[in-house]
Amino acid sequence: MALCAASIFAxxxxxxxxxxxxxxxxxxxxxxxxxxxDKRYLEARPYMTELITRISDSDDANLKKQLEDLYxxxxxxxxxxxxxxxxxxxxxxxxxxFDRVIKEFPGGKMANTAIDVEAxxxxxxxxxxxxxxxxxxxxxPPYSNGLSNAKRYEIVKKIADTLFSAxxxxxxxxxxxxxxxxxxxxxxxVSAASALIQAATNLKKFDDLKQxxxxxxxxxxxxxxxxxxxALLQAGDKLVEQKRYSEASALYSMVFGRDxxxxxxxxxxxxxxxxxxxxxxxxxxxxxxxxxDNKLKSIEFAIGKITDDVNDYTADLMLRASRNYMLTNxxxxxxxxxxxxxxxxxxxxxxxxxxxxxxxxxxxKIGKNEEMYKLCQEYLKDFPDGxxxxxxxxxxxxxxxxxxxxxxxxxxxxxxxxxxxxxSPYSNDLVFLMGRTWLETENYKELxxxxxxxxxxFEDSSISDGLLYWLGMGYMADGDFQNAGKTFGQITEYYPxxxxxxxxxYRQGVALFGIGEFxxxxxxxxxxxxxxxxxxxxGEVEFFLGDIYANSMAVKEAIGHYMNVEKFTxxxxxxxxxxxxxxxxxxxxxxxEEVVKLMDKYLSEFSKNGIPSTINSQKALALEKLGLPADAxxxxxxxxxxxxxxxxxxxxxxxxxxYDRLHRENFDMLNATVAFIEKLMSDRELLYNMVEVPAERxxxxxxxxxxxxxxxxxxxxxxxxxxxLYNDKSNIKAxxxxxxxxxxxxxxxxxxxxxxxxxxxxxxxxxxxxxxxxMGLDFVGKPVQIAKMFDEDDIKNSSVxxxxxIGKENEKFGPDQARKAFAEAVARDEYEYLIDVLFASAAxxxxxxxxxxxxxxxxxxxxxxxxxxxxxxxALKKADTFMALGKRxxxxxxxxxxxxxxxxxxxxxxxxxxxxGNIARDANDANKAIMYYERCFLGYANCxxxxxKAVIQAAKVLAASGKRDEGRAxxxxxxxxxxxxxxxxxEEVKQLELTx
Numbered sequence: 002m003a004l005c006a007a008s009i010f011a012x013x014x015x016x017x018x019x020x021x022x023x024x025x026x027x028x029x030x031x032x033x034x035x036x037x038x039d040k041r042y043l044e045a046r047p048y049m050t051e052l053i054t055r056i057s058d059s060d061d062a063n064l065k066k067q068l069e070d071l072y073x074x075x076x077x078x079x080x081x082x083x084x085x086x087x088x089x090x091x092x093x094x095x096x097x098x099f100d101r102v103i104k105e106f107p108g109g110k111m112a113n114t115a116i117d118v119e120a121x122x123x124x125x126x127x128x129x130x131x132x133x134x135x136x137x138x139x140x141x142p143p144y145s146n147g148l149s150n151a152k153r154y155e156i157v158k159k160i161a162d163t164l165f166s167a168x169x170x171x172x173x174x175x176x177x178x179x180x181x182x183x184x185x186x187x188x189x190x191v192s193a194a195s196a197l198i199q200a201a202t203n204l205k206k207f208d209d210l211k212q213x214x215x216x217x218x219x220x221x222x223x224x225x226x227x228x229x230x231x232a233l234l235q236a237g238d239k240l241v242e243q244k245r246y247s248e249a250s251a252l253y254s255m256v257f258g259r260d261x262x263x264x265x266x267x268x269x270x271x272x273x274x275x276x277x278x279x280x281x282x283x284x285x286x287x288x289x290x291x292x293x294d295n296k297l298k299s300i301e302f303a304i305g306k307i308t309d310d311v312n313d314y315t316a317d318l319m320l321r322a323s324r325n326y327m328l329t330n331x332x333x334x335x336x337x338x339x340x341x342x343x344x345x346x347x348x349x350x351x352x353x354x355x356x357x358x359x360x361x362x363x364x365x366k367i368g369k370n371e372e373m374y375k376l377c378q379e380y381l382k383d384f385p386d387g388x389x390x391x392x393x394x395x396x397x398x399x400x401x402x403x404x405x406x407x408x409x410x411x412x413x414x415x416x417x418x419x420x421x422x423x424x425s426p427y428s429n430d431l432v433f434l435m436g437r438t439w440l441e442t443e444n445y446k447e448l449x450x451x452x453x454x455x456x457x458x459f460e461d462s463s464i465s466d467g468l469l470y471w472l473g474m475g476y477m478a479d480g481d482f483q484n485a486g487k488t489f490g491q492i493t494e495y496y497p498x499x500x501x502x503x504x505x506x507y508r509q510g511v512a513l514f515g516i517g518e519f520x521x522x523x524x525x526x527x528x529x530x531x532x533x534x535x536x537x538x539x540g541e542v543e544f545f546l547g548d549i550y551a552n553s554m555a556v557k558e559a560i561g562h563y564m565n566v567e568k569f570t571x572x573x574x575x576x577x578x579x580x581x582x583x584x585x586x587x588x589x590x591x592x593x594e595e596v597v598k599l600m601d602k603y604l605s606e607f608s609k610n611g612i613p614s615t616i617n618s619q620k621a622l623a624l625e626k627l628g629l630p631a632d633a634x635x636x637x638x639x640x641x642x643x644x645x646x647x648x649x650x651x652x653x654x655x656x657x658x659x660y661d662r663l664h665r666e667n668f669d670m671l672n673a674t675v676a677f678i679e680k681l682m683s684d685r686e687l688l689y690n691m692v693e694v695p696a697e698r699x700x701x702x703x704x705x706x707x708x709x710x711x712x713x714x715x716x717x718x719x720x721x722x723x724x725x726l727y728n729d730k731s732n733i734k735a736x737x738x739x740x741x742x743x744x745x746x747x748x749x750x751x752x753x754x755x756x757x758x759x760x761x762x763x764x765x766x767x768x769x770x771x772x773x774x775x776m777g778l779d780f781v782g783k784p785v786q787i788a789k790m791f792d793e794d795d796i797k798n799s800s801v802x803x804x805x806x807i808g809k810e811n812e813k814f815g816p817d818q819a820r821k822a823f824a825e826a827v828a829r830d831e832y833e834y835l836i837d838v839l840f841a842s843a844a845x846x847x848x849x850x851x852x853x854x855x856x857x858x859x860x861x862x863x864x865x866x867x868x869x870x871x872x873x874x875x876a877l878k879k880a881d882t883f884m885a886l887g888k889r890x891x892x893x894x895x896x897x898x899x900x901x902x903x904x905x906x907x908x909x910x911x912x913x914x915x916x917x918g919n920i921a922r923d924a925n926d927a928n929k930a931i932m933y934y935e936r937c938f939l940g941y942a943n944c945x946x947x948x949x950k951a952v953i954q955a956a957k958v959l960a961a962s963g964k965r966d967e968g969r970a971x972x973x974x975x976x977x978x979x980x981x982x983x984x985x986x987x988e989e990v991k992q993l994e995l996t997x
Contacts, residue, residue, distance in 0.1 A: 436471025540570025949986025
């Protein structure tokens, strides 16, 4: 109809213009208003145009007031024509007349409506910002005069919605807030909050965004706005970039997926249509019907756009959440999130391969190795040429390694390395894993064999440095320090920037040290310090340099390096070793005062986390050497009480086991020394011999061995102990007072001290200390009568050395009770007194005739403690066990093996020779038996525990062979030697000489 009217009007315009000009003003007005009242604005336009011309030329002010209506309806005529033609030029003409209304009649009755319609015109023209600016005038005088709050809010809402539609976030932020503040309807609240969230996202005001999230729980159409949900997604992404992961997670959790948005909007459409139908039945003219129809059209349009243009982004949303879990180390959530992305419904997602990889990594991180293995297998099946092929192979190798299925692990790892030696970092990682695994499983030969071949096969490849490093480690673990040093040297020479170079430089020095190449080891380690002055290994290097210099008794240099250790490491164990090694060196160099100072320094700096009992023990031994045994014993007493409750502190056991010796030997020394000095004070001849006659001095001290040897050294070397003593005995008096002072404060004997402290410990329920003291009393021959069995708490809270004793005590309640104590001791993995436990365990199994265990235990002692003097005892006992089992050949071979170890010369050799003689004797090989016996009593004449026995058996073998005179002769020779009177077999030898 409107289009038809416009056409008719256009055709007759010129004719009508001529007719209009002929009409009078009143008639013109009547015709125009009649048409306007019928809303026939296009037909009224010629009349209004002529009226405007006539009135504009008039000077009548009252008449000119009529222009307000004429301008407005003229503008509206162009709007009506635009509705029919959609010609933007018509809207611009309309805007000219609306502007006249607003400018010429700002307080007029049509001004507000003109502004409102003008704003709609700008919207139709696509100038949304101008529309909003135009409408803003309605909120300031004179246009705002008389506006109700409801009307004001409607204007704010329109401005906000217009700027929102224009995506003018900065300009719209103020209006979105005003819309939210005035909103009562839930839809208005959510749409305003949605706009503010989108504005904050675009303006990167993420902190502002948080305050509007509470409105996202309201179920409205705006909550399912695609733009809102995309804004939440984008804001989450930006927060992830800022590492604000928890906040990003909150936003991701609020994002609706495409399907949910469509479901919500479709549901709203269905509900709204039902409401419209109800309203139409009740009142077909209800104005809400048109409003709701418009909303329906808008929502249905949105549904169509989303359906046609928006791909399902559920997987991308899930991906973001999964990634966020990974970035925040929420490994379990990350793994399960990526597993969901592997659902078949996402099988066509372009990032599916990445989903696999992330799930594999997640499974590895949380220890779900079975799932990791299955995922790797599935990945390799789906992506045989995938970008993560190498990583999947590495994970499969790790899977087999985790299950300790070493054949499968090495099969996968070696195959990969051999096929792809330069596929870094995977080949490097597998070289590392294989090397470490061979070391951990002590399969050094296989490591050396395989990597020696690889070094040749893959020369100058990306794994060359790693192969050399682990080959060197294999050599070192296998005791081949020579080849270890050479191999590590290749790394430092040819691969100086390798990640292995630093450690290889250190280990090269250690290997050279291991083969006794001390100058080369020193040069290597000092070179290491120059190359890596800030290395984390610097403390260990300083320690080894201390040992190297100590080996040549370069005391000053050695102490310097030992003291450097604490400057370059926080490792308390290395610091402890540096101090104890420095103390041993100073003790060997007779610098006892320096030992005391050094130990005091340690106690002032490291007593909290270190080994104060061991340090106190070393300080005490230095004081003993200084002739201050009472002070030394006092340190023992205080330290045993103070640190005795710590079952891991073996230093306490050292002091308990040494207390009796220190007390007994020094008590006799003090008394003998005091008596000697007192005699010197009155016996001038004795004093003369000490000062002037070295031979007499020497003989006197040999005859009186209990006198403190430091006195002898003073007379021999001290200038203050010369002829000056004849007239001035003040130096002697000072010495006498010192020794008397030590005697005056000499503490209790071991058994007395242990007994008193035991009572105190038991009263204080200090079970660890109490058990230690009972062990100590047993050690000094004053055992406590114990009726109860030591229970699990006792075992768990006792030191390793105490456990060796507890095992013996618990044996009366059955061998298994003893074994529990020994098992706990072995599980501690503490080296100091483990050998005592192994001997005690071997003795137990001997009594239980578990011979295989006995042999294994003695073998373990030999293997684990090769430098301990008791290793020889273990070897002898192993040979004795073979004898007890009737395995004479094995026993003979073991005794012969003992004779090949130079470090075991002495009693162990003598015992082995004696027992080899017995074996030959029992085999009726007299000549061989005599040979072994003679080697025993002639070669090791000072080993009196065995020489007498060897003489007796040799004499008997000779007598049995008809050589009684020879037998009698060797008995006589032994008996005539004054030194042999200390032999426990001396009297039997003398008797045999007479009766043979």
